[in-house]
Amino acid sequence: xGLVLPLLVAFVVSPxxxxxxxxxxxxAAFKKQDAxxxxxxxxxVFIGSSSFTRWTKVREAFPSHTILNRAFGGxxxxxxxxxxxxxxxxxxxRQVVVYCGENDFAYDAMLTAPDVVARxxxxxxxxxxxxxxxxxxxxxxxxxxxxxxxxxxFRAANAAIEKFLSHESRASFVDVWPVMLGADGQPxxxxxxxxxxxxxxxxxxxxxxxxxxxxxxxxSLKHLEDVTVDRSPLGTTTPSAQALEGFGWWxxxxxxxxxxxxxxxxxxxxxxxPVPQYMGNSSTRPS
Numbered sequence: 001x002g003l004v005l006p007l008l009v010a011f012v013v014s015p016x017x018x019x020x021x022x023x024x025x026x027x028a029a030f031k032k033q034d035a036x037x038x039x040x041x042x043x044x045v046f047i048g049s050s051s052f053t054r055w056t057k058v059r060e061a062f063p064s065h066t067i068l069n070r071a072f073g074g075x076x077x078x079x080x081x082x083x084x085x086x087x088x089x090x091x092x093x094r095q096v097v098v099y100c101g102e103n104d105f106a107y108d109a110m111l112t113a114p115d116v117v118a119r120x121x122x123x124x125x126x127x128x129x130x131x132x133x134x135x136x137x138x139x140x141x142x143x144x145x146x147x148x149x150x151x152x153x154f155r156a157a158n159a160a161i162e163k164f165l166s167h168e169s170r171a172s173f174v175d176v177w178p179v180m181l182g183a184d185g186q187p188x189x190x191x192x193x194x195x196x197x198x199x200x201x202x203x204x205x206x207x208x209x210x211x212x213x214x215x216x217x218x219x220s221l222k223h224l225e226d227v228t229v230d231r232s233p234l235g236t237t238t239p240s241a242q243a244l245e246g247f248g249w250w251x252x253x254x255x256x257x258x259x260x261x262x263x264x265x266x267x268x269x270x271x272x273x274p275v276p277q278y279m280g281n282s283s284t285r286p287s
Contacts, residue, residue, distance in 0.1 A: 041092040044065055048100040049099060077100050080123055088131075094134055120161055140175045144196060144197050
């Protein structure tokens with residue numbers, strides 16, 4: 001099952017943003033850190049825009065997990081896609097957690113929800129092609145006072161992404177809206193810093209239990225020597241071979257662990273379901 005959306009708009013950016021890479025300094029800083037202190041493979045990598053960049057206590061928030069934060073503030077979805085070879089693939093993560101999409105709408109008032117979902121689909125497709133065994137988690141675009149006018153677009157894009165991921169293996173969606181809205185249906189004021197866009201510690205505290213539920217424990221991958229990074233050209237992977245190599249014991253048992261999304265709860269949980277014959281690339285799954 002795929003998202004049938006116009007992909008042409010997925011890469012439309014303003015001329016000013018297209019002239020030079022505004023994140024070159026961020027990427028250079030990450031590479032310098034990696035050279036001085038090489039990160040271990042198989043961690044959980046957080047990528048995205050400033051809501052993750054400013055989460056400086058993310059490791060303390062999830063002490064039972066190994067977290068590597070490679071978010072860079074101000075980024076839109078095409079920026080993440082462009083830099084996957086810098087901020088994701090070198091680390092062979094067991095899970096990729098993404099927060100991004102708000103800035104796409106903020107930078108271009110002409111963008112629609114399907115446009116941004118198309119950008120997300122391209123990012124997801126590229127991550128899945130190279131990391132077929134890794135868990136993929138998307139944290140919904142959050143509500144905030146300063147961008148409340150964009151709330152309808154955020155809701156529409158979030159709903160489409162959640163629906164898409166609910167049909168994907170090793171994928172989960174985290175809905176942060178229920179915990180960030182007050183009884184009046186508006187964003188809770190005191191969970192934001194003065195700009196009314198970014199969160200303070202109170203805001204992140206609301207996110208922690210939601211994200212904790214979908215993070216993959218390191219011991220759950222102990223049957224793998226390492227997380228495989230598929231270096232085949234996009235679209236040439238063989239799902240059956242991937243499934244048999246990485247998840248053979250699940251197939252032999254005819255069972256699969258899968259995250260099931262709950263719009264009502266705004267979280268995901270793990271259920272055990274029979275392994276479908278189409279395990280692997282989403283393009284091989286029935287609609």
